[in-house]
Amino acid sequence: MTKPAQPTPNQNNLSLDQASTPDYVHWFRHAAPYINTHRHKTFVLMFGGEALQSDNFQHIIHDIALLHALGIRLVLVHGARPQINHNLAQLQLKTPFLKHRRITTRESLPAVLSAVGSIRLQIEALLSMGLANSPMYGARIDVVSGNFVTAKPFGIHEGVDFQLTGEVRAIDHDAITHNLKNNQIVLLGPTGYSSTGEVFNLRAEEVATRAAIDLKADKLIFLGEQRGFLDSQHKLIRELTPQQATHHLTQFDTPNHEQYLHLAGAVQACKAGVKRCHLLSYHQNGALLGELFTRDGLGTLVTAMDYEAVRQATIQDVGGLLNLLRPLEEQGILVYRSRERLEDEIEHFAVIERDGMILACAALYPLPVDDTEPASGEIACVAVHPDYRKSNRGVQVLHFLEQRAKHLGIGQLYLLTTHTGHWFMEQGFEKVELSELPSARQAMYNYQRNSQVFRKLID
Structure with missing residues (x-):
């Protein structure tokens, strides 16, 4: 009895069922060009205090660790509005708002600092996780935070002194760049320091926008409640030029709306030279990876470049x-x-x-x-x-x-x-x-x- 002829290597290859190839293989192959493109690039990622309260935030931390492992230089900017509100409520303090900004009194400043400090420690702890059988195993991420943001008083508007509410005066981009080159993640909060030693309460969106501009970042990413920028029919707009985005800004009734702040920051950054700005949802699991490593993304892209012409x-x-x-x-x-x-x-x-x-x-x-x-x-x-x-x-x-x-x-x-x-x-x-x-x-x-x-x- 003769043995059946053995298939040649080419025959073996032809008999493989390509449809049985696992999805992750296809994903990695399609993501490879983006992995190469993003390596050693600087991304500024901003998320509000609401994101930390989301059930998805731990997944966001895992994705941040993955981006860091792929050689992307990350600057994280966090907000603290709900945490500040909680602290103020516990102290039975009320802070008035004017021009859609909180007037930070000296009496309320400890509540601000407590919230910001607590969030910083929480993020540092999450990025330090190294549990076996978890995405963070072996990550060894160094997180650096400090007095990288110089602030100035927001001043007096309509006769009202905003006291310790401030705006960004400067970003220490040299110090931040030095830490990024040393493979560290830089963490910034919604506070800044003056030359006189005072601490000012800032908008996190403004800190992120100014950091992206001064660092000449390749991307500025906002994580918000919505999955991107939604039009008046609540449909996702995939791509906007700064001019188109500016038109949409005029349609807002409340300039303190989260989408307004994110879109305004994206427009400002694009006009100042940041190539691409992204608006994503912190609720959507994998939104960061889907936006950065797929051709169509998951959110809204704001860019002045001829992205597709x-x-x-x-x-x-x-x-x-x-x-x-x-x-x-x-x-x-x-x-x-x-x-x-x-x-x-x-x-x-x-x-x-x-x-x-x-x-x-x-x-x-x-x-x-x-x-x-x-x-x-x-x-x-x-x-x-x-x-x-x-x-x-x-x-x-x-x-x-x-x-x-x-x-x-x-x-x-x-x-x-x-x-x-x-x-x-x-x-x-x-x-x-x-x-x-x-x-x-x-x-x-x-x-x-x-x-x-x-x-x-x-x-």
């Missing part, structure tokens, strides 16, 4: 184009293009790219015409990543090429398609006969594909 393709985009086009070519939706052909024709392509991934593309080819035919071009290779087909990215890249056609003096655009004719009709194309194609393009028509011909006149 249509642009001319370059030779570096060929690999991404291949990944986007191959599945459509295998389905017969697009004509096969080799790597060499893409490299030769790359100047005809426009792409939308996000964090190194090509989300959409299209190409514009000027068509040869004779003296009797108007200047014409062909739109080809219109493709959108499957995860983003419900967006308007296809429309964006098509409009980009229409503008390029105008610049080139092209008066009419043609395209040939076997599957997406209705979509192109929605974009202003009309179905025409093959005979209406420029004669040179007719000669190259593939009768086996039997593509429909569409045309659009360019104004």
Whole structure:
């Protein structure tokens, strides 16, 4: 009896069920570019005193420890409003508010300092955990806090002295940077110190914003009650420019609202050079990791950068184009293009790219015409990543090429398609006969594909 032939290594590989690959393997592979990008970058993370009372705060601490382990330099800024209110209630003290700020009297200052000091010790204790079989095991995190924030009095407004309520005068960015380079987490609270030795009660949002600006941080992250910035219909807005965010700020009735303070801080930081600001929820387990290590994130991004815009393709985009086009070519939706052909024709392509991934593309080819035919071009290779087909990215890249056609003096655009004719009709194309194609393009028509011909006149 003969033994059955043993499969070759290649056969073994082919027999593997890719669907059985654990989710965490896929997650790590997709997160790898972000891990490399974020290493040695400075992030300022602000959370209010409400976050410490959340059941999810221990998970936030675990995620902070993970970010630290991945080489991210972290500055944590905590608030203390509910804890201060609790201390004041126990002392039967009331502090008036004016201009949406607490007037910190000398009598109430001990309640403020007690709350801030207690929170600092709580956070330091949580970051010092090292229990076996827990995410903190072996973390060995050094946390540094101190007199990094210099404050000044908020002053007298409308004839009222705000006493020991202050605002940030300066951040000791050199000292903070020194500690960050020594692999330590820096912890800041809502207090600052004056040159005369007084302590001032500050807004944590202002401390975080100023710290991010002075440290030239790569990110400023606010953890709040909501999962990001919500519009008037309570729908999450994924991305805002500072100009758009400023418009939303004018819609608030109460400028002390948490979302207002976070959004205002993000706008100020972006305008001062912080590249990206994020608004997340402290209730959502894993929000930090989901925002920082996935392409779409979980909250709201405020950025002045062209986070995702249509642009001319370059030779570096060929690999991404291949990944986007191959599945459509295998389905017969697009004509096969080799790597060499893409490299030769790359100047005809426009792409939308996000964090190194090509989300959409299209190409514009000027068509040869004779003296009797108007200047014409062909739109080809219109493709959108499957995860983003419900967006308007296809429309964006098509409009980009229409503008390029105008610049080139092209008066009419043609395209040939076997599957997406209705979509192109929605974009202003009309179905025409093959005979209406420029004669040179007719000669190259593939009768086996039997593509429909569409045309659009360019104004």
